[in-house]
Amino acid sequence: LVIMVPAAFLLFERARQTSDQISSSQIIRIGNEVTNSVVAVYSLGKNSWTTLDVNFPDATKEFYVNAYNEIVVEFDTNKGRSEAIFFSDITLQTPFNGNVSKTFHSGRFKLKIISQGDSIFLEET
Secondary structure, three states: OOOHHHHHHHHHHHHHHHHHHHHHHHHHHHHHHHHHHHHHHHHHOOOOEEEEEEEEOOOEEEEEEEOOOEEEEEEEEOOEEEEEEEEOOOOEEOOEOOEOOOOOOOEEEEEEEEEOOOOEEEEEO
């Protein structure tokens, strides 16, 4: 019993850390995919667009554009709220004052990326 209780605690703590690492890596992959798509669509010129089908982990709480060139993803970890920020040299616009949808939800998310010539418009479809 003296050995099993600490071992169970360590196993539980390791499982929580692994869950955080999986969520974090999924969010980083999504953020990089969005920023790469923004650059690709922008380089194609005005009126070009693409749609990304992404799947945000359950830990994701917010997805928005900050200061017109930062894509921010907020997510919960076992140590509290964390942010992943992805920078872009291209001006980003959204339909809802920084948000790509009226209310963010984790899970499946279709993001339309549209070139407006001098900027990129992001919205949920």
